[in-house]
Amino acid sequence: MKTIRPFNTLLTAMAVSILALGASGASAQDTLRSLTAFPSSDATAALYAEFVELVNERGAGILEIDIVGGPEIVPGFQQTEAVARGTIDMTYAPISYSLGVFPEGDAWVGSNLTPMESRENGGFELVQSIAAEKLGVHVLSRFAPAAPLALYFVDEPKVDADGNLDLSGLRMRASPLYNALYEALGAVPVTISVPDIYSGLERRTFDGMGFPPSAIDGWSWDRFLKYRLDPGFMQTDLGIYINPSKWAALSDESRQILTDTAVEFEATSYELWQQVTEEANAKFEGLGMQVVALEGAGRQAFLDTAFGASWDRLKASGSDDYEALRDHYYREPK
Structure with a gap:
């Protein structure tokens, strides 16, 4: 016996088919x-x-x-x-x-x-x-x-008689971005997550850290970080x-x-x-943060070490693309 579908069921099936066709024709x-x-x-x-x-x-x-x-x-x-x-x-x-x-x-x-x-x-x-x-x-x-990065310190960092930054023995908040630089300058990286930086500074778990000046606002870290190193470095x-x-x-x-x-x-x-970087630096200087400015040969030595730490680490990784990347991303200072 042939089954006869109710009229309402047929209408519903037709409506679903029409909607499906419309959906497939429209771009979601x-x-x-x-x-x-x-x-x-x-x-x-x-x-x-x-x-x-x-x-x-x-x-x-x-x-x-x-x-x-x-x-x-x-x-x-x-x-x-x-x-x-x-x-x-x-x-x-x-x-x-x-x-x-x-x-x-x-x-x-x-x-x-x-x-x-x-x-x-x-x-x-x-x-x-x-x-x-x-x-x-x-x-x-x-x-x-x-945006240039910066180093910040709880206490005034040491600069030797030749104008070179000396971080020997200091504990610096670890980050893949800065660790090679810290180690090149004699510091010890200490792992602290960003949300725990405030309590780490409060407990003096570490002596300083690197961070973009443009991103340091809003964390209240300046209650402890009283010195910023000049010049800014890397990116x-x-x-x-x-x-x-x-x-x-x-x-x-x-x-x-x-x-x-x-x-x-x-x-x-x-x-x-x-x-934003300039404004952030000016704001914290206005709140009492002091700037330790490297000059002359000491300044250039720091910049060479900072930029060189990244390129040396990349070269040491054995990447086949080291030379090509350096050609495309770095211009040798004159």
Whole structure:
């Protein structure tokens, strides 16, 4: 016997089919779920939020980035790996967090060129290709780029009779970004996470630390850190990383919006971050922080050691790309 389907059931089936056809014919909005390596209160995390807002504005109806949290969800040191695995679509984090498997990240740290120069000469594209192979991520951008770093101290650091900085015996808050420099100057790296820096200073667990001046505001560390070394040195190494499968699945329009906005933001944030650095230095000097300024041969020796520490570490890693990266990211002082 032939089964007769009720009229309402037929209508429902037809409606579902029509909706399915309509959905397949319409292009869905791309969404990227993002983490940040630092809490939202951090100045560079706030700048990343501005980048995300600009992308979302330009990509309305096409692309949206959703910042779902920070290190409270996945520790900062593990976020790039989480992106590679596809646990999260995207993150913003220091490339130095991955130096163990990606020593080529030292090219960003040891660079003395602007991000615009390294994009123009092919350096950024070179890092992209190496990171795709070794980290399993698509590198979208350098971020808050090329802001100089600084050393801060609880007590006035020693400068010898020849004007050279002497950190012998000092305990410095460890970071992959600075450890080679500390060791070259005789200091001992001590591992302290960013959220624990305040209590570490309060207990005098360490004597000093390196940090971008532009990012030190808001932590109240200046209650203990009373000296800043001049000159600034090396460069910040923050980057934006996307899962390659997710990147490939985005529409051409979404990828273009991300790329164009990233290139533009690299340049604008570079100019902004130089200004923010100057303003941060002036603010803390106004609050009583003293500047220990190296001069002459001692100043140049410090800069040579600081930049050289990164390049020496990269060379010692045995990377096949050492020479090419140095050519694209470093200009020999005249």
